[in-house]
Amino acid sequence: xxxxxxxxxxxxxxxxxxxxxxxxxxxxxxxxxxxxxxxxxxxxxxxxxxxxxxxxxxxxxxxxxxxxxxxxxxx
Amino acid sequence: xxxxxxxxxxxxxxxxxxxxxxxxxxxxxxxxxxxxxxxxxxxxxxxxxxxxxxxxxxxxxxxxxxxxxxxxxxxxxxxxxxxxxxxxxxxxxxxxxxxxxxxxxxxxxxxxxxxxxxxxxxxxxxxxxxxxxxxxxxxxxxxxxxxxxxxxxxxxxxxxxxxxxxxxxxxxxxxxxxxxxxxxxxxxxxxxxxxxxxxxxxxxxxxxxxxxxxxxxxxxxxxxxxxxxxxxxxxxxxxxxxx
Numbered sequence: 001x002x003x004x005x006x007x008x009x010x011x012x013x014x015x016x017x018x019x020x021x022x023x024x025x026x027x028x029x030x031x032x033x034x035x036x037x038x039x040x041x042x043x044x045x046x047x048x049x050x051x052x053x054x055x056x057x058x059x060x061x062x063x064x065x066x067x068x069x070x071x072x073x074x075x
Numbered sequence: 076x077x078x079x080x081x082x083x084x085x086x087x088x089x090x091x092x093x094x095x096x097x098x099x100x101x102x103x104x105x106x107x108x109x110x111x112x113x114x115x116x117x118x119x120x121x122x123x124x125x126x127x128x129x130x131x132x133x134x135x136x137x138x139x140x141x142x143x144x145x146x147x148x149x150x151x152x153x154x155x156x157x158x159x160x161x162x163x164x165x166x167x168x169x170x171x172x173x174x175x176x177x178x179x180x181x182x183x184x185x186x187x188x189x190x191x192x193x194x195x196x197x198x199x200x201x202x203x204x205x206x207x208x209x210x211x212x213x214x215x216x217x218x219x220x221x222x223x224x225x226x227x228x229x230x231x232x233x234x235x236x237x238x239x240x241x242x243x244x245x246x247x248x249x250x251x252x253x254x255x256x257x258x259x260x261x262x263x264x265x266x267x268x269x270x271x272x273x274x275x276x277x278x279x280x281x282x283x284x285x286x287x288x289x290x291x292x293x294x295x296x297x298x299x300x301x302x303x304x305x306x307x308x309x310x311x312x313x314x315x316x317x318x
Contacts, residue, residue: 048305051298051302052301052302052305054298055252055298055299055301055302056252056302059248059255059256059302062251062252062256062259063248063251063255065255065259066251066254066258069258073083
């Protein structure tokens with residue numbers, strides 16, 4: 001197997017990390033909706049944490065995407 | 076038909092004014108241009124917006140005051156009570172990342188924060204600054220940051236290296252989070268734009284998707300600036316209060 005094909009396969013495999021990002025983000029916003037549904041007055045309190053949690057969960061998935069780009073374009 | 080997609084061409088750095096000093100290439104590039112524009116816009120907003128200084132603010136003054144209050148509130152809530160001297164630093168970080176991200180959304184412009192060296196410079200400044208602040212304030216006691224309370228000694232052998240590693244990885248995660256978000260967003264926009272250019276009548280679908288992704292990118296631009304600033308505040312709190 002030559003390097004170019006191996007790079008393609010490696011990049012594709014690295015993108016599986018985005019599954020985790022999807023599950024994490026879904027989790028965060030599901031909790032936000034549950035919390036606001038139980039206690040609507042708490043919305044301004046929990047919403048900043050929801051956005052912080054979303055960004056951190058997305059970041060972990062994007063680390064995998066960064067590895068994919070690294071494999072494709074640096075090596 | 077071979078698809079001539081070049082989604083990564085938009086990140087190319089072009090020297091606008093070539094300057095070479097003693098073998099070093101210090102040209103004024105398109106990245107430097109957009110960084111300058113961001114700084115000028117922020118300064119214009121803050122200086123010109125608050126020039127009148129009215130008690131009942133005008134629209135621009137309101138925007139300048141709201142941005143100040145937003146970051147001041149964030150620093151006070153998240154970094155604790157000893158962090159007031161570091162407010163200008165957090166404010167600068169927040170406004171620069173916000174304006175750089177938004178400037179990148181303008182078509183045909185350059186996204187400064189999609190370069191890992193730019194985000195790494197910002198994250199390294201945060202990490203080195205926060206570590207020095209912690210060391211100056213606590214001296215040798217700073218190492219207590221890596222030893223959580225109430226842990227049996229045998230677990231500490233495993234836990235302290237993990238805590239140390241996760242502390243040292245902070246500049247990398249901080250920079251890669253911002254860089255990967257900006258890179259991925261703009262690359263997606265370019266790829267779907269390329270599809271739209273090559274499909275003929277079916278182009279309505281990639282264009283509609285591009286509009287949706289653009290809306291997401293606007294959210295991500297603001298959110299990543301907020302996350303960068305709030306994580307700086309949290310790291311500051313860790314360094315100042317050691318827990």
